[in-house]
Amino acid sequence: MAAVKRNIAAGDEYDIEDCDVLIFTAIEELEAHALDSHLARVDAKRVEQTPAERLKDLHRWKLPVTADQPDLIVLTRCLGRAGNGFAGIELSHLLHTQHRPRLVVFCGIGGSLDMEKAQLGNVIVSSSVHWRGFDKISGDSISEEMRKKSLEDHPVNGRLQNLISSFIKTNNGLPDSDAQAVGLFPTTKESGFRSSCDKWLKAAAADEDLRDDIADFRVDEYYDRVKPIVRLGKVMSWDFVLNKKSIREGVKKDDKDYFAVEMETGGMSLAVRRAREYFKDDAATEVFAVRGISDLCNKKTDDVFRELAADHAAAFLTGFLKSGYDSGF
Amino acid sequence: MNTDAAKAAFSHARRLSPSFVSGESSDAADLIVGFFGHIGPAATNRMLSFQGSLYRELGIYSKLASIEAGCIECTYDIGGADMATRLSRLIEEGRFDSMAYRYRILFVRFPSSQNLDEVFFERDSLYR
Numbered sequence: 001m002a003a004v005k006r007n008i009a010a011g012d013e014y015d016i017e018d019c020d021v022l023i024f025t026a027i028e029e030l031e032a033h034a035l036d037s038h039l040a041r042v043d044a045k046r047v048e049q050t051p052a053e054r055l056k057d058l059h060r061w062k063l064p065v066t067a068d069q070p071d072l073i074v075l076t077r078c079l080g081r082a083g084n085g086f087a088g089i090e091l092s093h094l095l096h097t098q099h100r101p102r103l104v105v106f107c108g109i110g111g112s113l114d115m116e117k118a119q120l121g122n123v124i125v126s127s128s129v130h131w132r133g134f135d136k137i138s139g140d141s142i143s144e145e146m147r148k149k150s151l152e153d154h155p156v157n158g159r160l161q162n163l164i165s166s167f168i169k170t171n172n173g174l175p176d177s178d179a180q181a182v183g184l185f186p187t188t189k190e191s192g193f194r195s196s197c198d199k200w201l202k203a204a205a206a207d208e209d210l211r212d213d214i215a216d217f218r219v220d221e222y223y224d225r226v227k228p229i230v231r232l233g234k235v236m237s238w239d240f241v242l243n244k245k246s247i248r249e250g251v252k253k254d255d256k257d258y259f260a261v262e263m264e265t266g267g268m269s270l271a272v273r274r275a276r277e278y279f280k281d282d283a284a285t286e287v288f289a290v291r292g293i294s295d296l297c298n299k300k301t302d303d304v305f306r307e308l309a310a311d312h313a314a315a316f317l318t319g320f321l322k323s324g325y326d327s328g329f
Numbered sequence: 330m331n332t333d334a335a336k337a338a339f340s341h342a343r344r345l346s347p348s349f350v351s352g353e354s355s356d357a358a359d360l361i362v363g364f365f366g367h368i369g370p371a372a373t374n375r376m377l378s379f380q381g382s383l384y385r386e387l388g389i390y391s392k393l394a395s396i397e398a399g400c401i402e403c404t405y406d407i408g409g410a411d412m413a414t415r416l417s418r419l420i421e422e423g424r425f426d427s428m429a430y431r432y433r434i435l436f437v438r439f440p441s442s443q444n445l446d447e448v449f450f451e452r453d454s455l456y457r
Contacts, residue, residue: 001444002446002447005450006448007452008427008429008430015430018371018372019371020374097431099374278381278385279381279384281346283381284345
């Protein structure tokens with residue numbers, strides 16, 4: 001048996017190294033910034049990118065977990081734009097041209113479809129993702145027609161949901177000083193957050209369109225709070241910024257169990273499902289969404305919660321990866 | 330499997346993707362692939378992803394039979410001498426090169442086919 005040498009040095013565009021978890025965000029100054037800050041908070045270290053990773057704007061981190069486990073290798077990518085189409089295509093490209101990570105997550109903000117289940121500032125983790133209405137035509141009646149069109153429902157792996165539930169419970173039970181998921185966004189008396197909230201709440205209470213939506217909202221739950229309020233629930237994904245109450249109520253009638261609406265994880269879930277079908281479940285990639293509730297899908301006057309929502313979503317995700325995640329799920 | 334890490338990686342692979350991994354006692358290996366890197370869950374994903382691509386891009390279905398630490402050396406059952414000959418020819422034609430690059434493969438050997446050459450894949454960017 002002879003030994004033959006082959007020179008394969010020209011493949012730089014494929015040179016993306018090992019990765020356990022791939023995290024997408026959409027808004028650079030908000031979601032990506034929060035994620036970077038929280039990765040640093042949990043002692044993750046940036047690692048130099050390969051040329052291909054730089055080209056694809058992928059950022060590489062090593063996240064130390066427990067002492068007897070290897071560091072978790074995390075890649076992050078800020079898409080720089082919203083929408084299921086772009087998120088799905090970019091993820092699909094990576095899944096079909098690279099080795100596949102065990103877990104893909106979208107971490108960012110989203111809108112509430114049910115004020116009892118998902119209040120401003122809460123973090124909703126998807127138990128399943130439903131992609132609906134794959135058309136850009138808006139308006140009440142058209143929207144109803146479009147929502148009837150489904151691009152499949154994507155339940156999140158049950159064992160992964162158990163890990164998430166268990167982490168939420170553990171984190172809630174710990175004092176702030178020991179909790180792994182803690183926010184960095186200031187909500188103390190000295191911070192501007194409280195005065196912004198007061199101002200916004202007064203304006204909203206005087207607005208007929210908004211009054212009912214904030215009736216039971218206890219913003220003081222967030223004062224001096226660092227641990228995010230996290231819930232696991234169904235997420236609807238589509239391709240609109242939902243800012244019309246009548247459509248929100250229509251969506252809620254479609255499925256009373258919806259917690260939140262967002263615009264990326266439907267495409268990402270479909271990309272993962274197609275890759276799993278194509279590659280016969282080789283590396284069995286799973287996907288879920290982490291969404292801080294930044295608005296109530298009514299008139300967009302509640303932007304005061306965007307930073308808190310993005311911060312708490314990233315706080316939860318990084319805390320979970322640090323101490324609640326097990327790649328063997 | 331020569332270390333606890335290698336055994337854990339093999340168990341992880343079987344749990345993750347049973348259809349691409351042999352049972353404990355498989356000795357039908359006809360392909361050895363040496364991967365650059367350290368054993369761990371992420372590298373195991375790479376071994377399994379390689380198998381998905383091998384199946385889809387070159388039509389060769391494989392079962393992971395063992396993992397050895399060192400450089401990561403994996404043995405695969407790819408279905409016997411005919412498939413080994415086919416893969417050897419595809420490598421010679423350059424059709425395996427992009428896959429070797431993507432999955433950080435250092436070498437390929439065919440232990441059950443003495444007439445087939447072992448192949449070393451050379452690149453600089455592995456050692457950054």
